Amino acid sequence: MPDATPKPWGETTIVGKPIPRVDGDERLSGKATYSLDLYLPDMLYGATVRCPYPHANVKKVDLSEALRMPGVRAALSDADKEANIPWYGAPGGRSASRLFDTHCRFAGEEVAVIVAETQQQAWDAVRQVRVEYEQLKFTTDFEAALKSDAPPLHDGGNLAANPVNVTRGDVAKGFAEADLVLEETYRTPTQIHTPLETFGSVAKWDGDELTVWDTTQGVFPVQNSLANLLKMPLSKVRVIGHYMGGGFGAKLSLSKYTVMAALLARKTSRPVKLFLTREESFLCVGNRPAHAMTLKAGVKKDGTLTALEFTGVGEVGGYPGGSNAGYQVQDLWKCPNIHVVERSAMTPMGPARAFRAPGFPQGNWALEQMMDALAEKLGMDPIDLRLKNYSPMCQVEQKPYTSAGIPQLLTEGAKAFGWAEARARAKGKGPLLRGVGVASGMWGSPGRPPSTAIVRYYLDGSVNLNMGAADLGTGTKTVMAQVVSEELGVPLERIGIEWADTGTTQYTSASGGSKTVASDSPAVRAAALDVKRQLLALAAEQLKVPAESLTLKDTEISGPGGSPKVTTRELRTLQTQQVLVGVGIRGPNPTDKSVRPFSTHFAEVEVNTRTGEVRVVRMLAMHDSGRVMNAATFANQCLGGMTQGIGYATTERRVVDSNTGTMVNSNWYDYKIPTSKDIPPDLDVMPIDLHDHECDTTSTKGLGEPATIPVATAVANAFYNATGVRIKEGPITPAKVLMALAQRKG
Amino acid sequence: MLRKFSYVRASSIKEAVTAAARPGARILAGGTDLLVCLRNGILAAETVVSINGIKELKGIGPKPGGGFRIGALTTLTEIAENKQLPENYTALAQAAAAAASPQLRNQGTIGGNLCQRPRCWYFRGDFQCLRKSGDQCFAMSGENQNHAIFGWDRCAMVHPSDTAAALVAFDAKVTIAGPKGVRTIPLASFFVLPKESVLKENVLAPGEFITEVSLDAPRPGTRSVYRKVRERGAFDFALAGAAVVLTKSADTVQSARIVLSGVAPAPWRAAAAEQALAGKRLGDESIAAAAAAAVKDANPFGDNEFKVALVRGILEEVLSGMA
Numbered sequence A: 001m002p003d004a005t006p007k008p009w010g011e012t013t014i015v016g017k018p019i020p021r022v023d024g025d026e027r028l029s030g031k032a033t034y035s036l037d038l039y040l041p042d043m044l045y046g047a048t049v050r051c052p053y054p055h056a057n058v059k060k061v062d063l064s065e066a067l068r069m070p071g072v073r074a075a076l077s078d079a080d081k082e083a084n085i086p087w088y089g090a091p092g093g094r095s096a097s098r099l100f101d102t103h104c105r106f107a108g109e110e111v112a113v114i115v116a117e118t119q120q121q122a123w124d125a126v127r128q129v130r131v132e133y134e135q136l137k138f139t140t141d142f143e144a145a146l147k148s149d150a151p152p153l154h155d156g157g158n159l160a161a162n163p164v165n166v167t168r169g170d171v172a173k174g175f176a177e178a179d180l181v182l183e184e185t186y187r188t189p190t191q192i193h194t195p196l197e198t199f200g201s202v203a204k205w206d207g208d209e210l211t212v213w214d215t216t217q218g219v220f221p222v223q224n225s226l227a228n229l230l231k232m233p234l235s236k237v238r239v240i241g242h243y244m245g246g247g248f249g250a251k252l253s254l255s256k257y258t259v260m261a262a263l264l265a266r267k268t269s270r271p272v273k274l275f276l277t278r279e280e281s282f283l284c285v286g287n288r289p290a291h292a293m294t295l296k297a298g299v300k301k302d303g304t305l306t307a308l309e310f311t312g313v314g315e316v317g318g319y320p321g322g323s324n325a326g327y328q329v330q331d332l333w334k335c336p337n338i339h340v341v342e343r344s345a346m347t348p349m350g351p352a353r354a355f356r357a358p359g360f361p362q363g364n365w366a367l368e369q370m371m372d373a374l375a376e377k378l379g380m381d382p383i384d385l386r387l388k389n390y391s392p393m394c395q396v397e398q399k400p401y402t403s404a405g406i407p408q409l410l411t412e413g414a415k416a417f418g419w420a421e422a423r424a425r426a427k428g429k430g431p432l433l434r435g436v437g438v439a440s441g442m443w444g445s446p447g448r449p450p451s452t453a454i455v456r457y458y459l460d461g462s463v464n465l466n467m468g469a470a471d472l473g474t475g476t477k478t479v480m481a482q483v484v485s486e487e488l489g490v491p492l493e494r495i496g497i498e499w500a501d502t503g504t505t506q507y508t509s510a511s512g513g514s515k516t517v518a519s520d521s522p523a524v525r526a527a528a529l530d531v532k533r534q535l536l537a538l539a540a541e542q543l544k545v546p547a548e549s550l551t552l553k554d555t556e557i558s559g560p561g562g563s564p565k566v567t568t569r570e571l572r573t574l575q576t577q578q579v580l581v582g583v584g585i586r587g588p589n590p591t592d593k594s595v596r597p598f599s600t601h602f603a604e605v606e607v608n609t610r611t612g613e614v615r616v617v618r619m620l621a622m623h624d625s626g627r628v629m630n631a632a633t634f635a636n637q638c639l640g641g642m643t644q645g646i647g648y649a650t651t652e653r654r655v656v657d658s659n660t661g662t663m664v665n666s667n668w669y670d671y672k673i674p675t676s677k678d679i680p681p682d683l684d685v686m687p688i689d690l691h692d693h694e695c696d697t698t699s700t701k702g703l704g705e706p707a708t709i710p711v712a713t714a715v716a717n718a719f720y721n722a723t724g725v726r727i728k729e730g731p732i733t734p735a736k737v738l739m740a741l742a743q744r745k746g
Numbered sequence B: 001m002l003r004k005f006s007y008v009r010a011s012s013i014k015e016a017v018t019a020a021a022r023p024g025a026r027i028l029a030g031g032t033d034l035l036v037c038l039r040n041g042i043l044a045a046e047t048v049v050s051i052n053g054i055k056e057l058k059g060i061g062p063k064p065g066g067g068f069r070i071g072a073l074t075t076l077t078e079i080a081e082n083k084q085l086p087e088n089y090t091a092l093a094q095a096a097a098a099a100a101s102p103q104l105r106n107q108g109t110i111g112g113n114l115c116q117r118p119r120c121w122y123f124r125g126d127f128q129c130l131r132k133s134g135d136q137c138f139a140m141s142g143e144n145q146n147h148a149i150f151g152w153d154r155c156a157m158v159h160p161s162d163t164a165a166a167l168v169a170f171d172a173k174v175t176i177a178g179p180k181g182v183r184t185i186p187l188a189s190f191f192v193l194p195k196e197s198v199l200k201e202n203v204l205a206p207g208e209f210i211t212e213v214s215l216d217a218p219r220p221g222t223r224s225v226y227r228k229v230r231e232r233g234a235f236d237f238a239l240a241g242a243a244v245v246l247t248k249s250a251d252t253v254q255s256a257r258i259v260l261s262g263v264a265p266a267p268w269r270a271a272a273a274e275q276a277l278a279g280k281r282l283g284d285e286s287i288a289a290a291a292a293a294a295v296k297d298a299n300p301f302g303d304n305e306f307k308v309a310l311v312r313g314i315l316e317e318v319l320s321g322m323a
């Protein structure tokens, strides 16, 4: 059996180094074949008919004219038996809808799909589909949607999930003990994922075997759901997700387009490609739900938190699902008395999906602005208030953390950022004001099983790493190859990688929840160690010395001082077998401790009080994510997280016309993700490594999500520091800034 | 996705006029706006007439008798980076540089920039609004934060062009070729407000197109600035902008031209602000008076109220910088 608990690494040779991506050249030069780039012989192209109304019944779908259009080969709608596939889970294991349900609950919902010889023909044909709709009542206001008189989207109303109701201690008692109680309502906008590669799949049948190329974060969940819905054995469904251009959580599971492509490929006996346009991808493949959050906080004069009461509503769109934002309220700061009540509301909008730390940037926006407000009212430095309330224990799981670097993040960050100096500096005179802000954050779950990896060692000393994990552009392949190289001493150039293919690689969960490195690198390490153990055993047998006395360095195995010596090529068993196969399985997490990553971000902004422009001048990202596996990909995650957070703070939001219930900014110039001009060159990243050898065998915790959780709040706090005005509803746009400043002037 | 159309690549102005006079013809310059409108079904075209083969429409050069001509096909990048235009025309270069993104500026032309269709998100979306011959303006009770605070009537879109504001501030003229020959008119009278028509943004008749934009020789002592405020640092239209052209002697403003972008269905001249400055020393008092005068007649109607403060703020900033 592979060794599940190897000794922690000490000094490493290649792990941790800023190694360039092993696939950087393919990705940058355009040579990499993304699913979107795949063209198979005889392939057909799909396009989707979408409901233009937020809430409507489909009365009739007339495909006859579309089917007569040039190049059109087939179509599917709710009338087709094979399309009777349940969709969108509902409480109690029921489903809330079908693939082409005739009750449409958002503008952009799928009504039918068409395939044609060319993409243009398919799009043209979609325009010839005649659909009769009966429009139904709706409200786009998610807070109003929970009122009893709101038009219901589903039988039973618009409540999307059982409300969350968490109590710890007694908040009434906590507020009674407090010297200061503040209560505020904060709101966050709906953010859209907008990965560079849009959404879609290519499907192809060989007899009764289905192969799908999907742009996905997890080939195995997609395989599972597909097999389940199409009533096929797992062994006959192969999902490949090699190069993919980002997902941010929107590509964690099976999407309708994949099923539609598979059904149409079967119907036409031709490969089918179905990719969404950019505009479609704003409507129907997820978003970060908007939230309205009321937070009441009680604190003693010395800064000790006595009670936190959080009431939140999240907007999940047209179908059931939870969108909870209150985790950090329960766990980030030590607080004996907590009450968290959360509800999720359905509105006739595109359904939410996981988005880089689902719920966390929202909850952070409330909690960490509140901490800032409390600090000011108490006359305390916001850093000191946070240090005062540091919790070395996970209050949700009631266990100590394996490591929790919040104090280091705050104090070392403050030093590196020049926090005290920056706060003491004048805000500026005239119309340009400067301010600094800080916010901490944590992510709510660790890396974990399952993950199985295989490492194959060939006679020529080259190695094949076989793992199921996706590489979303984050550098997974590079980091995992470094792990193999670290253990076997093989240079990266001689490591081949097979990944994200259910037909050839081993099971792992989807790449999400900041857990890929922490879930999969221990499995990869175990597989490499398994190979190493086998090599040393063979050498020991051949050299007739104990295996423990031997060391492996690339292809050389030698005893103490270099003798005896044998190369792996000379190992007789390997000569016969040609390959050694090492298997690694991710071991369990500690049961008596909690694993959580933490971050603290510092921001400086400049506000033009005449024009309302807010410019982020610089940021520092402090992270306790365990071991840094690759300094370059680590920094990359943080820079990306800050970029996405700056967008969330200043420009990004879905704009919905409430009269028609449709999104008006479903394109890349009206939906404003930041450009290089909006991101300051001065973005610093500082990891704190506490040598946490308890969390897992590579000492890693998560990074991807902590990298974006506190960004917007740090910016908001800096804005407040500059202006003395708090904008509680994001994003902080010139329009909001000018209106808020005008109010202050009175 | 594009509907079928015939394509003419004209090699002379005459040929282009003939082709453009056909019903349903559209002029194609850089295509950065036209192709998107066609793809998204905002415009229909029977014939697309490319003017890119007409050499005389290209480039910037001096005019006989002083001043400059800018051919309709001159790209925004050429204008932004041009060394021929004297410094007095800084506002024009700044406006061109503030438009869109580097790729779009390399491809987009000045003629196309002046004739681009509105960016109102209803107009660009699947909404059959007044400007698309529908029967309502969705912005009136809808999402109107980007909409006009001046000069609106039935339709409240804002003219999207940055360069238009700068050019109007310089009293630029446009030369128009058409079936009836060639005419030259002030750019200020080129644009059409909704009270005249909600279906077109300019006076061009079928078959007509811009061949060049001309500028007079600058008056000595003229300085100019274009300041644009947008939510994002690039690839974004103006929330509001101002082209300010001042001629000063010593401290005193002899003449001022202030034209606003992003706040009206056409470049919007802030005449009251100009008057508040004329003959005055440029200082806190006159600047405050001018900024206030600029928005005296503002008529916000919803979420665009912030633009009133924004215009004031922009003018305060620009004028203070020129004092």
Ligand SMILES: Cc1cc2nc3c(=O)[nH]c(=O)nc-3n(C[C@H](O)[C@H](O)[C@H](O)COP(=O)(O)OP(=O)(O)OC[C@H]3O[C@@H](n4cnc5c(N)ncnc54)[C@H](O)[C@@H]3O)c2cc1C
Pocket: A669, B026, B027, B028, B029, B030, B031, B032, B033, B034, B035, B072, B076, B098, B099, B100, B101, B104, B107, B108, B109, B110, B111, B112, B113, B114, B115, B116, B117, B160, B161, B162, B163, B204, B208, B209, B210, B211, B235, B236, B237, B238
């Ligand atoms: C994402 C995006 C962001 C943008 N941001 C900005 C911005 O911030 N500020 C800004 O000012 N502009 C902006 N633009 C507009 C851009 O500058 C224009 O698209 C470009 O200048 C148009 O030039 P073109 O040559 O490509 O025009 P085309 O697309 O070829 O034509 C545009 C329109 O003008 C007509 N036309 C073209 N040339 C002539 C002519 N000589 N005479 C008569 N009619 C003509 C065409 O028929 C068409 O209707 C943006 C555009 C995009 C796509």
Ligand code: SF4
Pocket: B118, B120, B121, B122, B123, B129, B130, B131, B132, B136, B137, B138, B139, B140, B147, B154, B155, B156, B157, B198
């Ligand atoms: S503002 Fe003008 S372009 Fe926009 S919806 Fe109204 S009529 Fe149409």
